[in-house]
Amino acid sequence: MHRVEHVMGFPVSLRIDDEHVPAGLADAVFAWLREVDERFSPFKDDSEVSRLDRGEIALGEVSADLAEVLDLCEQYRLATGGAFDARLPGRGLDPCAVVKGWSVQRAAELLTAAGVRRYCMNAGGDVVVAGGPWRVGVRHPDHADRVCTVLELDHGAVATSALYERGEHIVDGRTGRPATGLISVTVVAPTLTEADTAATAAFAMGAEGVAWAAGRAGCEVYAVDAGRRVRRTAGLPRAA
Amino acid sequence: MKRALPVLVLTVAGLIPVWRYTPSDGTATTEAAQPATPPSAAPSATSTTGSPDTSAQSVVAGSTVTTEKGDVQVEVTFQGGAITAVRMLKQPNHPQTTAAVPTLIEETLEAQSADIDTVSGATITSEGYKESLQAAIDAKGA
Numbered sequence: 433m434h435r436v437e438h439v440m441g442f443p444v445s446l447r448i449d450d451e452h453v454p455a456g457l458a459d460a461v462f463a464w465l466r467e468v469d470e471r472f473s474p475f476k477d478d479s480e481v482s483r484l485d486r487g488e489i490a491l492g493e494v495s496a497d498l499a500e501v502l503d504l505c506e507q508y509r510l511a512t513g514g515a516f517d518a519r520l521p522g523r524g525l526d527p528c529a530v531v532k533g534w535s536v537q538r539a540a541e542l543l544t545a546a547g548v549r550r551y552c553m554n555a556g557g558d559v560v561v562a563g564g565p566w567r568v569g570v571r572h573p574d575h576a577d578r579v580c581t582v583l584e585l586d587h588g589a590v591a592t593s594a595l596y597e598r599g600e601h602i603v604d605g606r607t608g609r610p611a612t613g614l615i616s617v618t619v620v621a622p623t624l625t626e627a628d629t630a631a632t633a634a635f636a637m638g639a640e641g642v643a644w645a646a647g648r649a650g651c652e653v654y655a656v657d658a659g660r661r662v663r664r665t666a667g668l669p670r671a672a
Numbered sequence: 673m674k675r676a677l678p679v680l681v682l683t684v685a686g687l688i689p690v691w692r693y694t695p696s697d698g699t700a701t702t703e704a705a706q707p708a709t710p711p712s713a714a715p716s717a718t719s720t721t722g723s724p725d726t727s728a729q730s731v732v733a734g735s736t737v738t739t740e741k742g743d744v745q746v747e748v749t750f751q752g753g754a755i756t757a758v759r760m761l762k763q764p765n766h767p768q769t770t771a772a773v774p775t776l777i778e779e780t781l782e783a784q785s786a787d788i789d790t791v792s793g794a795t796i797t798s799e800g801y802k803e804s805l806q807a808a809i810d811a812k813g814a
Contacts (some may be wrong), residue, residue, distance in 0.1 A: 434810065436810050438798045438801075441797060441798060442795055442796055442797055442798055442801070443796065443798055443801045443806070443807075443810075443811075445790070445806060445810050447789075447790075447813060471800045478696070481748050532795070542735040552789055552790050554790045554791070554806055556795045556796050556797070557791070557792055557793040557795055557806075558792070558793055559790050559791075559792045561789075561790075566789045566790065567786070567787065567788045567789045567790075567794055568788065568789065568790055568791070569710075569784075569786060569788035569790070569791045569792070569805065570791070570792050571791050571792065571794075571805065572781075572783050572784075572795030573781075574783075576803060576804060576805070576807055577785075578784060578785060579783075579784050579785075579786055579788065579791065579805070580781055580782055580783065580784065581782075581784075582784070582786045582788055583792075586798075590792040591792060592793050592794055593794055594791045594793065595794070596793035597791075616794070618792055642776060643776065644775060646774055647774070653776075656781055660781050661718040661778060661779075661780070661781070662778065662779040662780065662781050663776045663777070663778055663779075664776065664777050664779065665774050665776060665777070666774060666777055667774070667803060668777060671786075
């Protein structure tokens with residue numbers, strides 16, 4: 433089966449190659465992602481994130497899921513020396529960078545728990561796969577219809593942060609300015625929670641973020657810097 | 673025992689780069705044995721030492737060395753005058769201890785057209801999707 437729906441403002445493509453797909457499973461996956469959008473979007477006034485930000489609920493009263501997300505935000509803020517920060521000065525609480533990867537990883541775990549063996553899920557450019565081999569292209573930063581490298585994964589996740597899609601929207605929390613050292617950075621990791629957040633955090637750090645992400649356990653990195661030079665880890669799982 | 677002291681200090685200092693540059697092969701490796709060794713100001717031998725017999729084995733814990741990343745302490749096993757084994761007794765709780773920064777490879781940026789199952793890219797909006805490679809892949813597979 434192959435299904436595409438638009439959730440959280442981006443397309444989510446779910447492909448399952450197993451012959452037998454449990455009834456209602458794909459519905460449950462998309463329902464979960466819509467639920468996450470309702471609960472964690474800072475753009476929805478009645479989301480839990482917005483209510484926390486307005487002080488209508490206390491930090492000790494948040495759901496276990498939001499507590500987990502906020503804990504992840506704090507871990508990455510500390511690990512990046514503040515470059516990655518869900519609470520930028522002058523802005524509301526915005527845990528989107530963690531929520532996306534975390535929620536799609538949860539969706540993937542729903543599939544695995546239901547016995548699905550071979551799937552490929554792409555949520556707005558974030559990829560999580562199982563039962564490979566899967567060939568995952570990395571979009572070329574200058575050409576939307578080309579790739580700059582092809583990865584081959586049996587299972588795991590790939591996420592990319594880049595300038596091209598939404599402009600300079602990732603801010604380096606240490607300076608408060610848009611991050612500009614990198615054009616594009618792709619992280620391969622065992623989970624999408626790690627791949628997506630590490631890619632965003634590395635992008636926020638700029639050029640030094642490449643070595644930072646490369647030093648994280650289980651992460652492989654492919655980055656294009658402002659001078660259009662590629663730097664990658666030796667262990668990057670490139671397709672033959 | 674006293675004669676061993678300067679040798680040990682040098683040994684511990686020399687081992688710090690080894691700890692720093694533990695090569696990463698993509699899998700996280702941590703020291704399996706990390707006994708809660710109390711910080712010892714002076715090296716302490718746990719087996720036969722001070723013997724002129726060159727075949728004697730001695731296990732010596734080095735003193736704790738403070739680095740900018742935290743405290744490092746190693747345990748060195750000597751066979752006579754030669755080091756036969758080194759074990760980390762104490763290492764900083766720092767990301768580099770589980771995965772040291774690997775060497776990065778530099779390449780030129782290429783534009784390819786390739787047969788792929790899916791595309792990773794920066795968060796693509798629903799508006800931008802129509803023009804994307806992923807939309808073409810989805811259309812083909814639908």
